[in-house]
Amino acid sequence: MRRRLLIPSRRSILAAGAVTLGGSLLAGCDRLSRAPEFRDFIGHEQDVTKAVQRSILAAQPLAHEFRPDQMSPIFKVNGARQPIDPNYQRMLASGFADYQLVVDGMVAQPLRLSLRDLWDMPSRAQITRHDCVEGWSAIGKWTGVPLKEILLRAQLNAGARFIMFYCADDLSTIGDDPGLYYESIDLFDAFHPQTILAYSMNDRPLEQGHGAPLRLRVERQLGYKQAKFIMRIEAVSSFANIRGGKGGYWPDRGYEWYAGI
Amino acid sequence: MTDQVMTTAAPSKPKREVIYRHKLATRITHWINVFCISLLLMSGFTILNAHPRLYWGQYGANADQPLFAINSYQRDGQWIGVTQIGPLAFETTGVLGASEMDGHMVPRGIPAWLTLPSYRDLATGRRWHFFLAWLFVTNGLVYLVFGFANGHIKRDIAPTKGELEPKHLWSDIVAHAKLHIPRGEESKRYNTLQKVAYIGVIFLILPMMILTGLSMSPGFDSAAPWLPQLFGGRQSARTIHFITANLIVLFVAVHLFEVFLVGAWNEIRSMITGYYEVKPEKTK
Numbered sequence: 001m002r003r004r005l006l007i008p009s010r011r012s013i014l015a016a017g018a019v020t021l022g023g024s025l026l027a028g029c030d031r032l033s034r035a036p037e038f039r040d041f042i043g044h045e046q047d048v049t050k051a052v053q054r055s056i057l058a059a060q061p062l063a064h065e066f067r068p069d070q071m072s073p074i075f076k077v078n079g080a081r082q083p084i085d086p087n088y089q090r091m092l093a094s095g096f097a098d099y100q101l102v103v104d105g106m107v108a109q110p111l112r113l114s115l116r117d118l119w120d121m122p123s124r125a126q127i128t129r130h131d132c133v134e135g136w137s138a139i140g141k142w143t144g145v146p147l148k149e150i151l152l153r154a155q156l157n158a159g160a161r162f163i164m165f166y167c168a169d170d171l172s173t174i175g176d177d178p179g180l181y182y183e184s185i186d187l188f189d190a191f192h193p194q195t196i197l198a199y200s201m202n203d204r205p206l207e208q209g210h211g212a213p214l215r216l217r218v219e220r221q222l223g224y225k226q227a228k229f230i231m232r233i234e235a236v237s238s239f240a241n242i243r244g245g246k247g248g249y250w251p252d253r254g255y256e257w258y259a260g261i
Numbered sequence: 262m263t264d265q266v267m268t269t270a271a272p273s274k275p276k277r278e279v280i281y282r283h284k285l286a287t288r289i290t291h292w293i294n295v296f297c298i299s300l301l302l303m304s305g306f307t308i309l310n311a312h313p314r315l316y317w318g319q320y321g322a323n324a325d326q327p328l329f330a331i332n333s334y335q336r337d338g339q340w341i342g343v344t345q346i347g348p349l350a351f352e353t354t355g356v357l358g359a360s361e362m363d364g365h366m367v368p369r370g371i372p373a374w375l376t377l378p379s380y381r382d383l384a385t386g387r388r389w390h391f392f393l394a395w396l397f398v399t400n401g402l403v404y405l406v407f408g409f410a411n412g413h414i415k416r417d418i419a420p421t422k423g424e425l426e427p428k429h430l431w432s433d434i435v436a437h438a439k440l441h442i443p444r445g446e447e448s449k450r451y452n453t454l455q456k457v458a459y460i461g462v463i464f465l466i467l468p469m470m471i472l473t474g475l476s477m478s479p480g481f482d483s484a485a486p487w488l489p490q491l492f493g494g495r496q497s498a499r500t501i502h503f504i505t506a507n508l509i510v511l512f513v514a515v516h517l518f519e520v521f522l523v524g525a526w527n528e529i530r531s532m533i534t535g536y537y538e539v540k541p542e543k544t545k
Contacts, residue, residue, distance in 0.1 A: 010526045026379065042392040053481060063482065
């Protein structure tokens with residue numbers, strides 16, 4: 001096989017080619033990033049991640065629990081600090097004396113639970129790490145009712161697959177897109193022992209900035225799943241027709257519904 | 262690098278020798294790797310931009326002392342960037358902390374031309390990053406299966422005992438420092454430092470990248486709580502992820518320098534077609 005080699009202009013062709021290719025690749029990547037079909041396509045990473053993580057989490061291991069001396073000195077407040085809803089502010093002012101958590105949807109026994117009802121239920125305390133999608137972490141102690149206890153009391157119907165959490169905070173004051181916060185998890189996470197509705201943080205009643213009176217802790221997922229200011233829980237078979245259809249405030253805005261990574 | 266030697270002898274010129282250097286599996290996985298690592302780096306910068314501060318230990322957020330931080334401040338209405346490494350701080354306006362976007366100076370950790378997407382969008386950066394991460398891991402496994410099965414790793418990349426002797430290593434270091442260009446028989450094999458660099462990247466740096474990446478996953482951590490502990494905690498793992506990413510950039514810079522030093526056309530062509538022209542020995 002005879003090969004002709006080293007025509008003088010090759011090096012310059014190579015360099016010019018690389019620059020042109022690089023520039024158009026970058027512009028192309030931005031165009032792709034905005035194309036809904038392409039976003040959906042690369043979004044399948046979530047399906048792979050979820051399938052793999054669910055298989056290695058099949059035995060339902062616990063998220064790591066830390067010692068008290070490993071806790072963050074200051075636990076960052078993130079998301080809504082202060083819901084603007086006047087009804088929420090009125091309840092906050094009265095120490096949530098008339099707060100009632102609504103549990104409904106695909107359940108045999110809808111519930112309305114006051115804070116006192118929740119305090120009287122079995123509780124769990126855990127010192128866990130909170131990982132924000134932005135990259136930071138904070139370690140804090142959470143005490144609350146295992147979600148499982150509430151779901152057992154409400155008795156899920158056979159077709160129920162997801163638990164929705166509806167919150168009092170309206171992020172329209174922060175984001176460009178108005179909307180009340182909400183989140184959802186499936187039964188795999190809902191019945192996990194560390195999935196709790198926390199009413200206490202670091203041995204004190206939950207503060208407003210951290211989601212008073214009640215917030216979700218679902219320890220094997222990122223921070224945006226940890227819904228704050230929970231007003232209502234609903235058992236559903238699908239969230240396709242709820243608000244943006246993606247199962248949560250941030251999922252409706254492009255983030256993964258399964259936030260295990 | 263099989264020694265399938267093809268020679269063409271011309272009566273007056275020195276012999277021109279072309280060897281089949283890179284197998285198809287090596288070439289395909291190499292270019293998929295180029296694609297994945299470039300875009301993983303850029304989408305990684307998008308993710309870093311969401312919180313451009315790195316810590317050591319289990320936790321770390323705004324109130325905690327960072328090891329490394331890219332800060333943005335306003336001075337007289339103009340954004341300036343200040344990069345902090347340990348106790349040292351440098352003004353890095355224009356590149357880190359504040360850079361131009363659409364003609365305006367904006368507060369931004371890593372500049373737009375280095376991030377994917379170029380605009381601020383963490384959700385899309387994450388989609389790219391994890392999509393590419395799966396592609397990269399799959400590609401790496403394919404490379405390893407072929408590399409071990411066809412003997413590429415053992416034959417071409419693993420250094421021999423003799424190569425690792427201090428005397429030989431030293432002579433190889435000297436040769437590199439003098440920008441010695443291998444010719445003839447010598448150029449048909451990878452040199453020792455090259456082998457060490459490839460081994461280090463393939464079996465240390467890239468696996469570290471994957472393990473520190475997985476350490477940041479709360480889901481994976483529940484299945485393997487020992488993993489983040491191995492690195493001293495999730496925030497340490499995040500910092501190491503950033504350091505190893507920079508080591509890969511360093512490797513690629515040296516790799517490209519060597520490619521251009523030895524002869525870019527011949528080197529790049531050999532990674533596309535597989536065929537490599539051996540430089541003839543110098544005639545005295």
